[in-house]
Amino acid sequence: MGDGKTLHFDTQQIHAGSHPDPATGARQTPIYQTTAYVFRDADHAAKLFNLQEVGYIYSRLTNPTVAVLQERVATLEGGIGAVGCSSGHAAQIMALFPLMQPGMNIVASTRLYGGTITQFSQTIKRFGWSAKFVDFDDLDAVKDAIDDDTRAVFCESIANPGGYITDLDAISAISDQAGIPLIVDNTSATPYLCRPIEHGATLVVHSTTKYLTGNGTVTGGVVVDSGKFDWTANDKFPSLSQPEPAYHGLTFAEAFGPMAFTFHGIAIGLRDLGMTMNPQAAHYTLMGIETLSLRMDRHVENAQKVAAWLETDPRVDYVTYAGLPSSPYYDRISKICPKGAGALFTFAVKGGYDACVKLVDALEIFSHVANLGDTRSLIIHSASTTHRQLSVQQQEAAGAGPNVVRLSIGIEDADDLIADLDQALATATA
Template sequence: MSDTPLGFDTLAIHAGTAPDPATGARQVPIYQTTAYVFRDADHAAKLFNLEEIGYIYSRLTNPTVSALANRVVALEGGAGGIACSSGHAAQIMALFPLMGPGKNIVASSRLYGGTMTQFSQTIKRFGWSAKFVDTDDLGAVAKACDKNTRAIFCETIANPGGYVTDIPALAKIADRKGIPLIVDNTTATPWLCKPIELGATLVVHSATKYLTGNGTVTGGIVVDSGRFNWSANDKFPSLSQPEPAYHGLTFHPALGGMAFTFHSIAVGLRDLGMTMNPQGAHYTLMGIETLGLRMERHVANARKVAEWLEKDPRVEAVSYAGLKSSPSYKRAKKIVPKGAGALFTVSLKSGYDGCVDLINKVKLFSHVANLGDTRSLIIHPASTTHRQLEPAQQIAAGAPPNMVRLSIGIENVEDIIADLDQAMG
């Protein structure tokens, strides 16, 4: 191949992989093994000292899983990354090298309900905390960042409300505060948005969704830009100072732009064990091969469905940022110029009961707690994914009682519309 940068679809097929040197197998093999034989004692010592790259134990690294991580890194334009067991695992893995007891993150108030719970409840058990802020209020975001803040967290396109985040504006605040910006790019995918190009330090994905695309895998990805100076201040001792959890190695001076990635492997995956299985990584690699093709269809279908719904007298509101009526429309043109994704919400005039009736009557749509499948999916967040939140939190997160979330698939769009039409009565 030439030195000219490869296009997205080419990278989606080829990045991170090569024919198997032992057999010539063209597809990435599933390396279903726990451990790897060292050449000799010196080789083993070099691997454990991070002086040589290789494989030790599959809780840390595995060739199939590494190929997946490398492919997503290439698509996101990052320096390094890791694949782990779920999107929630990826969020903890992203925070783990940064945080400590008494430290906090500033997070968007428009996040997936499970993330809201993870950040508002579960991370307290680590001694961490989160401050939820409306990221449209940049002054409030800046004010919320204090001496113990270690990151700002947002989603490119918020789940479920379809809100588009001003990533460059948040990146500027993070830079001024000397902390990383972490962006969940699950609902946009790198086909629609590359947050690193917009100033993000770390990108996380639930590979369960669009990356795999067929509802067969639970997985997560963390991609590091490799651009953050972890040694610029004393906020990140796990990376800038001798790490007692890894025989005193000082990761950032020793490994530079790969410090975060190697720490996540050598300490994070070693001790937290949030490992992705090689078969799941294999399925996701195959899914990514068609990511560009699928996303083009997802977006085209979503736009047509949203336009139809907006005109329907049974509908109170549609949250899709691809509609000119959306408050996020102008921002979407800047952040996700190829389209506003395929996830949005519909508020019905018939209220909570109308939403339940709709879900019970759809035939083509699948009623599941997932998104990003080739199939069209539907769920009522107020009674499921956001059930654990108080009513005010549900509304703030874009999940009021009279709203359903749609994940538009790649079926014939006429069939999608017909199913919604008959189900709304």
């Protein structure tokens, strides 16, 4: 592994960031279930707190188990560093925190997870931030939405719930021209299907709760830093480009170069916001990532088969899966997601809202849960759950109208999933 060769994804998902435990020789990464770490001496402690030396101080900031996960995800994404945190929602705030100030805004896609829309349209107002929601298929609208106070552009690679694929190359060209970072939520795609940094993303966020862990056991999030953005190119990002009072005037961009954002996320973000990933969650996610490519191949294979069946069913109005030749996003697969269009999509049921509710209640294999990316196949009626707080117009814009259900296709036998949908549709549309 030290011969300079670039390892393939299947090898990196098992080995990146991981080494035998130096104390015991344990091959699997141990769960370091500790809050604090003994310093070698007073000088060692002072250097750690002054960011003059890298090490472990307190598990709100750094933890050896979490550190392995951070390095592994950063490696898989092609990034330079990462910050693990308590959830995907926490990762979004952690990504924005070094970039924003009161009065600043972000330009965000209308096609986002409902909880993200609520976070951006309501909650971030309490920080004095705001969001402008734009259809990211309308590139001129994206350009026009960016103003002097815009500090980031935000989208999902494969959008939840509809499975729409974003033209990341086109969007990153716009953000580059404006001199602001592009943040891409890559939860639905994972780095196996899509690597946003290769398409110009500055930062990549994940809800590790979903496909990375893959078994519905723990919540978590991560922010991956590409290391490619010049935070000193203008005066828009003083947290990174100007002296930090809490560290005796240290300037993160000057002191840490390409790693400035990562170090700020730990030294300031985790220190003050406390959105910490716990080591047991990191352990579960590390185990999940070891089989990521195997699972994603099966997820995509099943999704393709189920979506194709649904599209021909007379009880279904339409299917949004980008892997279908009928999808307006089909041509983006080869460029953005060359290994497949993921396993998340929606379909509209004839009979509207009431038929959707009946469908959900009639399914036997599909689990009705507010989650995605599990080995198990999942379903939810977004308009009555995850997108319930949004207006009808916002629901429609997000692809979560009242006649639509979202599927997260698991790794079971596809024929069994189709049979389950068949009997449930019969009940729903009787």
